[in-house]
Amino acid sequence: xxxxxxxxxxxxxxxxxxxxxxxxxxxxxxxxxxxxxxxxxxxxxxxxxxxxxxxxxxxxxxxxxxxxxxxxxxxxxxxxxxxxxxxxxxxxxxxxxxxxxxxxxxxxxxxxxxxxxxxxxxxxxxxxxxxxxxxxxxxxxxxxxxxxxxxxxxxxxxxxxxxxxxxxxxxxxxxxxxxxxxxxxxxxxxxxxxxxxxxxxxxxxxxxxxxxxxxxxxxxxxxxxxxxxxxxxxxxxxxxxxxxxxxxxxxxxxxxxxxxxxxxxxxxxxxxxxxxxxxxxxxxxxxxxxxxxxxxxxxxxxxxxxxxxxxxxxxxxxxxxxxxxxxxxxxxxxxxxxxxxxxxxxxxxxxxxxxxxxxxxxxxxxxxxxxxxxxxxxxxxxxxxxx
Numbered sequence: 040x041x042x043x044x045x046x047x048x049x050x051x052x053x054x055x056x057x058x059x060x061x062x063x064x065x066x067x068x069x070x071x072x073x074x075x076x077x078x079x080x081x082x083x084x085x086x087x088x089x090x091x092x093x094x095x096x097x098x099x100x101x102x103x104x105x106x107x108x109x110x111x112x113x114x115x116x117x118x119x120x121x122x123x124x125x126x127x128x129x130x131x132x133x134x135x136x137x138x139x140x141x142x143x144x145x146x147x148x149x150x151x152x153x154x155x156x157x158x159x160x161x162x163x164x165x166x167x168x169x170x171x172x173x174x175x176x177x178x179x180x181x182x183x184x185x186x187x188x189x190x191x192x193x194x195x196x197x198x199x200x201x202x203x204x205x206x207x208x209x210x211x212x213x214x215x216x217x218x219x220x221x222x223x224x225x226x227x228x229x230x231x232x233x234x235x236x237x238x239x240x241x242x243x244x245x246x247x248x249x250x251x252x253x254x255x256x257x258x259x260x261x262x263x264x265x266x267x268x269x270x271x272x273x274x275x276x277x278x279x280x281x282x283x284x285x286x287x288x289x290x291x292x293x294x295x296x297x298x299x300x301x302x303x304x305x306x307x308x309x310x311x312x313x314x315x316x317x318x319x320x321x322x323x324x325x326x327x328x329x330x331x332x333x334x335x336x337x338x339x340x341x342x343x344x345x346x347x348x349x350x351x352x353x354x355x356x357x358x359x360x361x362x363x364x365x366x367x368x369x370x371x372x373x374x375x376x377x378x379x380x381x382x383x384x385x386x387x388x389x390x391x392x393x394x395x396x397x398x399x400x401x402x403x404x405x406x407x408x409x410x411x412x413x414x415x416x417x418x419x420x421x422x423x424x425x426x
Contacts, residue, residue: 199336258326
């Protein structure tokens with residue numbers, strides 16, 4: 040099978056969707072597909088190529104799509120205008136590229152509805168991967184449905200996404216395929232103390248770690264609130280790994296103003312270092328809040344699967360999106376947004392080592408079903424049945 044993954048995304052990017060795209064291309068290729076990733080040619084502050092940045096195998100090709108350079112200069116006018124002009128730029132570039140491309144047997148895979156519409160109108164078999172859905176005004180949903188009218192099938196990253204995608208888009212063939220983890224990356228031989236020494240993390244303290252962007256809906260603010268309630272507990276450290284520069288600076292100011300000496304901000308780390316940070320922790324935090332449908336029903340956090348593979352007990356928000364994968368045997372749930380409940384569950388894990396070991400074992404066994412390899416094979420089987 041020849042497959043083009045057309046992604047209107049700066050590659051590489053620090054955001055999780057870039058890693059997910061690169062991993063899926065790698066695993067599609069490992070499963071036997073001939074894969075090309077088509078992404079826009081854009082200015083990028085990252086000085087590594089996609090393969091080196093994400094640590095993926097060079098088993099697929101990357102084609103950078105050129106578009107009107109003037110469309111890259113609209114970011115100063117706001118995110119919405121910037122989005123529309125970059126979308127237009129990418130479609131213009133695709134139109135130029137496709138003029139000399141005659142093989143209509145190639146399967147197109149994309150996360151972008153407008154890209155799906157572009158290729159499906161040209162007669163390609165197109166599969167859409169849904170992660171976010173339109174909300175609010177009916178006209179948005181009508182437009183969304185029109186863009187996906189001719190797709191051959193769709194992938195939903197959660198059952199919550201699938202449920203609303205069916206209602207909004209009318210697509211009949213939908214496969215639910217949650218995200219996953221690179222399980223081999225979490226087979227670490229070093230001890231916890233050896234890893235802490237290597238990463239300059241304190242020994243002899245209980246470290247509750249969070250990895251990911253510092254967005255409000257992901258619950259990073261809940262962690263800081265919990266830290267504020269435990270300033271006097273000198274043996275408990277909250278470690279936050281990740282964050283865009285502007286968010287990281289905001290959190291640094293906040294921890295300084297509030298004298299949160301029990302918070303460590305490690306900043307953005309290369310993906311290959313993430314397994315070590317998780318293995319250095321005593322427990323892992325997934326404190327999403329019910330701020331939106333994305334958080335409550337749609338999201339399939341990559342960090343959740345990596346936490347499961349890391350072999351450390353998880354404290355997670357009790358949300359439908361999280362409950363699709365985790366249950367009471369795999370983690371300790373908290374009331375979303377509750378710093379007090381977060382601290383209470385951390386306290387339970389500190390006291391009950393037998394419970395911690397049990398939920399770790401359950402999570403590690405369950406995550407075997409959520410490797411990137413299995414996800415890619417499942418999707419390719421779905422595509423082959425529907426082309």
